[in-house]
Amino acid sequence: xxxxxxxxxxxxxxxxxxxxxxxxxxxxxxxxxxxxxxxxxxxxxxxxxxxxxxxxxxxxxxxxxxxxxxxxxxxxxxxxxxxxxxxxxxxxxxxxxxxxxxxxxxxxxxxxxxxxxxxxxxxxxxxxxxxxxxxxxxxxxxxxx
Amino acid sequence: xxxxxxxxxxxxxxxxxxxxxxxxxxxxxxxxxxxxxxxxxxxxxxxxxxxxxxxxxxxxxxxxxxxxxxxxxxxxxxxxxxxxxxxxxxxxxxxxxxxxxxxxxxxxxxxxxxxxxxxxxxxxxxxxxxxxxxxxxxxxxxxxxxxxxxxxxxxxxxxxxxxxxxxxxxxxxxxxxxxxxxxxxxxxxxxxxxxxxxxxxxxxxxxxxxxxxxxxxxxxxxxxxxxxxxxxxxxxxxxxxxxxxxxxxxxxxxxxxxxxxxxxxxxxxxxxxxxxxxxxxxxxxxxxxxxxxxxxxxxxxxxxxxxxxxxxxxxxxxxxxxxxxxxxxxxxxxxxxxxxxxxxxxxxxxxxxxxxxxxxxxxxxxxxxxxxxxxxxxxxxxxxxxxxxxxxxxxx
Numbered sequence: 001x002x003x004x005x006x007x008x009x010x011x012x013x014x015x016x017x018x019x020x021x022x023x024x025x026x027x028x029x030x031x032x033x034x035x036x037x038x039x040x041x042x043x044x045x046x047x048x049x050x051x052x053x054x055x056x057x058x059x060x061x062x063x064x065x066x067x068x069x070x071x072x073x074x075x076x077x078x079x080x081x082x083x084x085x086x087x088x089x090x091x092x093x094x095x096x097x098x099x100x101x102x103x104x105x106x107x108x109x110x111x112x113x114x115x116x117x118x119x120x121x122x123x124x125x126x127x128x129x130x131x132x133x134x135x136x137x138x139x140x141x142x143x144x145x
Numbered sequence: 146x147x148x149x150x151x152x153x154x155x156x157x158x159x160x161x162x163x164x165x166x167x168x169x170x171x172x173x174x175x176x177x178x179x180x181x182x183x184x185x186x187x188x189x190x191x192x193x194x195x196x197x198x199x200x201x202x203x204x205x206x207x208x209x210x211x212x213x214x215x216x217x218x219x220x221x222x223x224x225x226x227x228x229x230x231x232x233x234x235x236x237x238x239x240x241x242x243x244x245x246x247x248x249x250x251x252x253x254x255x256x257x258x259x260x261x262x263x264x265x266x267x268x269x270x271x272x273x274x275x276x277x278x279x280x281x282x283x284x285x286x287x288x289x290x291x292x293x294x295x296x297x298x299x300x301x302x303x304x305x306x307x308x309x310x311x312x313x314x315x316x317x318x319x320x321x322x323x324x325x326x327x328x329x330x331x332x333x334x335x336x337x338x339x340x341x342x343x344x345x346x347x348x349x350x351x352x353x354x355x356x357x358x359x360x361x362x363x364x365x366x367x368x369x370x371x372x373x374x375x376x377x378x379x380x381x382x383x384x385x386x387x388x389x390x391x392x393x394x395x396x397x398x399x400x401x402x403x404x405x406x407x408x409x410x411x412x413x414x415x416x417x418x419x420x421x422x423x424x425x426x427x428x429x430x431x432x433x434x435x436x437x438x439x440x441x442x443x444x445x446x447x448x449x450x451x452x453x454x455x456x457x458x459x460x461x462x463x464x465x466x467x468x469x470x471x472x473x474x475x476x477x478x479x480x481x482x483x484x485x486x487x488x489x490x491x492x493x494x495x496x497x498x499x500x501x502x503x504x505x506x507x508x509x510x511x512x513x514x515x516x517x518x519x520x521x522x523x524x525x526x527x528x529x530x531x532x533x534x535x536x537x538x539x540x541x
Contacts (some may be wrong), residue, residue, distance in 0.1 A: 017272050018272070018279075018281075019280065019281055019283055019284075019287065019288070020278045020279055020280055020284075021278055022278060033404065042401065042403075043403070044406055045278055046276075046277040046279070047277040047278075053245030053401040058173065062466050072303060072404075073295075073299040073300070073302040073303035073306060073408075074299065075295040075298035075299050075302065075350045075351045075352055076351065077292070077294075077295050077352075078295070078351065078352065079348070079349075079351070080290075080292075081260060081285045084285060085286070086286075089288060090289035090290040090295050090299065092289075092303070092404065092407045092408050099406065100403065100404045100407035100408075101381055101407050102288055102289040102407045102408055103288050103289050104286075104287070104288065104289055112313065112352060112353070117302060117305065117306035118306060124265045127484040128282055128287065129282070130263045131270055131271045132270040132271055133271055135271070135272050137272050137518045139280060139282075139287055140288075
């Protein structure tokens with residue numbers, strides 16, 4: 001059907017929302033961003049009131065985290081929560097430089113032969129789904145580097 | 146110097162699934178039995194510590210079943226350390242001199258509860274950030290797993306990464322040992338031995354944890370009666386003879402570590418609590434005749450061998466390979482069958498492990514008795530995280 005006369009013909013990019021507030025999609029490359037204590041440098045994800053390490057109540061600073069790291073620990077979930085597809089790999093990733101994050105490891109066979117602790121990984125993002133308003137949720141995971 | 150505190154009553158209900166009883170039936174039964182075991186009545190009890198995760202605030206309801214005398218009740222919830230926290234409430238009241246006989250009860254009616262750890266998520270059709278990290282979808286399975294089998298699998302794998310000689314086989318050996326132990330315990334939810342091969346070939350829940358490496362959910366209740374040393378002096382000789390001294394009662398929470406941003410820490414607070422418990426009691430880990438530690442999963446038990454100093458640093462794999470924690474080994478661990486086989490009715494667990502150790506120190510553990518047991522240690526950990534350690538010693 002032809003667009004009604006007078007309708008704007010600009011293409012509107014689909015709105016995106018990150019799965020969590022510590023995934024930053026505002027730049028060219030998706031990034032994980034931590035809250036850094038301005039006194040001791042301790043890192044956190046999510047909203048903060050004070051520093052658990054040094055008790056500082058000064059405002060936190062934005063700390064961009066590396067997109068690469070290594071698998072600190074993992075598990076292969078075979079019996080998953082209702083509605084969650086199994087098997088999948090859950091891991092704690094040590095990010096290069098500083099910071100740690102929990103995420104899935106994807107694009108790897110979910111077997112103890114294919115995934116090892118210490119394995120280098122890199123950040124990747126993907127669509128989790130689109131809501132009724134057309135907003136796309138963007139998730140993140142890690143994949144072998 | 147405050148007075149010492151002793152256990153003079155210690156009973157538990159068999160763990161399992163008991164659809165014909167409700168929580169009050171089970172809690173009443175263990176309380177009434179513990180009072181009889183201690184040779185006291187509710188008229189003697191000056192404080193109640195009551196722990197249950199699924200039915201918090203039940204202590205007064207219990208008193209209205211067994212004896213409502215107007216005493217203070219501390220209803221506590223502290224994850225899987227709930228039972229031990231209830232004991233601490235009674236213990237601290239005695240230490241403070243506010244009462245000289247106290248009761249602590251832990252109970253849970255779970256039935257068959259399935260996988261634990263699921264958090265409710267949003268079911269809106271419009272993505273709306275919620276919570277402190279602004280989640281727009283439930284994170285389970287999207288940002289790793291928060292279910293207990295996987296969380297504790299990662300705890301074990303973190304240890305395996307840092308220490309040689311630890312892997313799937315060592316974790317499976319832990320479960321082989323615990324299931325074998327449980328065959329001697331009539332109070333255990335399961336009493337079936339498995340071969341190492343059966344355990345390694347069983348259904349994987351969250352690798353490396355297979356089904357027999359995961360603690361079952363179920364029902365349970367346990368009770369201890371505590372008394373001050375001063376009051377114990379005036380009690381009958383038989384009560385004094387069977388009294389078990391609490392040589393250390395320590396509780397910690399998880400101090401800040403860098404990895405908190407990714408996963409809860411179950412190690413540092415256990416190490417801190419153990420160090421303090423050994424200092425207070427003057428007991429060396431190598432003096433321990435038995436240990437009941439928090440093996441919600443086989444992967445968890447292995448790391449606590451190291452955290453509690455039962456083996457040399459980094460040698461938890463060697464410890465299980467050499468059968469150190471078997472009942473005839475260097476330091477018997479979880480001779481009850483542990484959470485993996487005896488069961489883990491959440492709020493009850495931290496009372497039941499003191500009952501188990503006290504029963505051995507009294508020489509009344511029947512077929513599973515560790516002969517000549519004089520010193521034992523109990524450990525529980527609740528994720529998020531709370532740790533309690535008690536060192537118990539035979540006195541009579």
